[in-house]
Structure formats: C-alpha cells, structure tokens
Amino acid sequence: MEAILRGAPHRRRNALTGEWLLVSPHRAARPWQGQVEIPPAEYRPPYVADCYLCPGNPRAGGVRNPDYRGTYVFDNDFPSLLDTEGASANPGPAGGPLDAEPVSGVCRVVCFSPRHDLTLADMPPEGIEAIIDVWADETATLGRRHPWVQVFENKGPMMGCSNPHPHGQIWATSYLPKEALAEDARQREGFEQYGRPLLEVYAEIEAASGDRVVTANDDWLAVVPWWAMWPYETLVLPRFRVARMPELAPVRRASLARLLSALLRGYDALFGVSFPYSMGWHGAPSGDAVGDTEPWQLHAHFYPPLLRSATVRKFMVGFEMLAEPQRDLTPEQAAEILRDCQNRIHGGRA
C-alpha cells in the first residue's frame, strides 16, 4: 500500500464527509506548458474613498460605516437569506421531483480591520485574536436562533471576492446545510466507533506521523488532510476537546491566532502572492433539535484554488464535476512544500 500511495492511482476517503477522491501521483511529472510568471504585487492605499467597507464611508442603501478602529460587523445589505419567522414553522420538504422547503436566516459582514491594505496574513496575532473573538461572539448570538452558523472568508478576486478590504461573512441558517449534515453524520458514526471524537483520533494520527503537518503548536495543528481535494487545502484542528468556537478559552484563542498567522504567511510565501482561498469554520450545530455535541470537534477548512503559480489554478471540471474530485500532487507532497515555506519564514513552529 505504501508504494501505491506514493506512485500509483488510488482513492482516498474523506472521513468527515464520506466522499471519495481520486489521487494520481504518477501524473505529477508530466510536462507543463502553462503560465508561470508571478505578477508584481499591486500597491493598495490604507484608505479608499469609494470602498464600502472603509471606516466612515457610505454603503449601498445609504447606511454610513462608523469610524471604527478594530473590527466592525453589520447586516449584509444584500442578504441571501431573510430573517423571516415562518420558516421555523417549516412544513418540511413536500417530496417529489419538484421538492422545496422554506428557509430563513441572517447574513452578516465582518470587517477584519479599518485598514484597506491589510490581509489576515499581514496582521499581528493580536489582531487575528480580536477577529476570533468576533467569530465566537457572533456564533454564540446567532446560534441561539439558528442551528447552523457558517463563518467564512472569500479571499481574492479568483474566489469571487468583490472587495480587497479585509472582510469575511457569517450566514446563520434555519437548517443544517449539506456539508454540515455530512460532517454531523460522519462524526456521530466516528464517536460510535472510537468512543471519542473522530477528529481527536485523526489529529493524533497526523501529529504522530507528521507527514501531512504544515505547522503546529501545543494547542493546534494545521495539516493537508489525507483526503484534500484542492492542491494546497489545509485543515486546522484543535489538540484538545472543543465543539464550538464560543467555548474557546482566551489562551486557546491566542494560540489559534498564532497558528493562523503562521499558516497564512506561509501560504503567501508559496507563490509570492497574497494567497487566495475560501476558508470557514465548522463546529457543533446549535439548538434543541441537533442532538449532543460530544462527537464534534471545532475545525477550519482552507480551500485555496492555486495549483502551480500565482495565476495557474486547479479547475474542478470534467471528471471532477461528472464523477469525483481528482488530484495529481499528493497531500504529502503538498504538505512538504508548505512546510518548506513555513521554515523559510519562521523556522516552522507557530
């Protein structure tokens, strides 16, 4: 099996979702004729008069942002979900080929900093800690009325982010979305099987092997997961039990901020560019209807699209769309490359 994992086509199973992935390590040596140049970093001013996220500026719809100095959270002016009652008296799906169900929810926007020119990777860990506090507080508040609170960041135009001002979003929904449902089911199965959280078992395996570890400290681990779909995908895991972000003690928030800072600076070093990604947090669902939280471990996914350079991305097309995801570079190779970036910037420990 060892030799197959390194050099021959095989499939790996995503323990969190149950989905399979095709890995084709033998293809990594094929010739590449695409683009490779690195575009020069563009200058960005710290304040932009027509940015709708900069302090003091007007937003669409006429509200003016306060002159905020740290983080700033507001209700999305173009929310994808509406905070209607009614969906709580949800009649449920009707069944049949034209199935549908009513939903409700809340969409928030989180400005990470008043500075238009920064990214999380440019901020000191204390700045990231303040953002973790906001994520935790919003998760607690929105979780009182919603079973799922999705904290996420889309970074870079390649990911469809409309504004470089550092920001993320939070969507709270009246239902468990598909990823949440899959992770909930797999973690409950895992708890039955191991008598403890699946991701606790997994984090121990990764820490012991080290093959897929990108960076770590005493509290947290960043790995290219065994089942990574995207070339440089990572999973951030706690090395202690915690089901949801609001339950994180201040010291764990501080160590998480250090780990995220290291991970993101390493990402930026990989192709010499402010690294695009979608990232987000998954924690135990909230509310009465969702069962106990014991099987759950809080974790974050980073899904970066880049494959080979600042401009060459991985496309999820063809076989990926019609059959199942596929990758050439193995998760172990990707982890080694990302570890090298970590070593170059700070000697590896977060």
Ligand code: H2U
């Ligand atoms: P993204 O660039 O990550 O998509 O996020 C920007 C969000 O900000 C987007 O969801 C919202 C958009 O609806 N927005 C406002 O709430 N107010 C505005 O004035 C412009 C954009």
Ligand code: ZN
């Ligand atoms: Zn701005």
